[in-house]
Amino acid sequence: MAYGVVLRPDADVSRSLVELSHAIGDGHEPLMLLGEKAPPHVSVVHFDCADDATAGIAAATVPHRGRSFAPKIIGLLYTVVPAGDYYVPAGGYYFGLEMIRTPELDELHQEFLQLGHPPLGLVGEDYRPHITLGVTAEPPGQPPFAMVPTGIVRVTMASGPVGPVGTFPELAS
Template sequence: MAYGVVLRPDAETSRSLVELSYAIADGHEPLMALGEKAPPHVSVLHVDCAEEQVAGIVAATEPYRGRVFPARIIGLLYSVVPPGDYYVPTGGYYFGLEVVRNPTLDALHQEFLRLGHPPLGLVGEDYRPHITLGMTAAPPSRPPLSLVPGGVVDLTMASGPVGPFGTFPQLRE
């Protein structure tokens, strides 16, 4: 099963990110937009593991529950995703917020890699913290720049099964 450890923004920040997601995706054949079943998050690591191994991953998150991890948003990225991608088999257009790969986020990523489960997606040297805002089938629009956040956002740890498009419809916070 696909399981992940993520960092979540607070409720107010999450609402503003959902609004931004819809401002970009609306009218462009959304494949995925943020919302209740796709909460905003920065991935620490997604892995492939047996269901009986999930308890070990959850236990590894316990020392971090409730701790605040500041992360700096540095920009809005758009990218073409070719067909055959693990998270977007049909291909499409990605849009999301880039986050600085600071020593704290990198150390968390490395710690969860050391649990030894086969990782999914970009890991190790290629680890790129980000907040996926959405995926569309048609090229997405540019939002009003006033909606694009900048600066530092505070995040807290959660975990759960990975859903469609790398979402987390059942996070354990």
């Protein structure tokens, strides 16, 4: 099963990110937009693991629960997702907020990689902290740039099964 460790922004920031997601992706054949079943998050790592391994991964998050992390947004990225991608098999158009890969985020990423489960996606030297805002089948639109957040966003740890298109419909905080 696919299971992940993520960092979630608070409710107010999450609402603004959901609005931004829809401002960009609505009307462009959305494959995934942020919302109740697709909460905004910064992935620490996603694993491909046995169902009975998820309790151990969740237990490894306990020392970090309640701790606040402060990743810094550096920009809005649009890119093409090729067909055959693990998260978006049909391919499409990704848009998301890129974060600085700080030593703190990298250390957290490395700590969870040491659990030894097979990772999914970009890991190790290729780890790229980000918040996926959405994926569309058609090229997405541009938002009013005043809607695009900049600077630091406070996030806290959560974990749960990875859903369609890298979403987390059942996060445990």
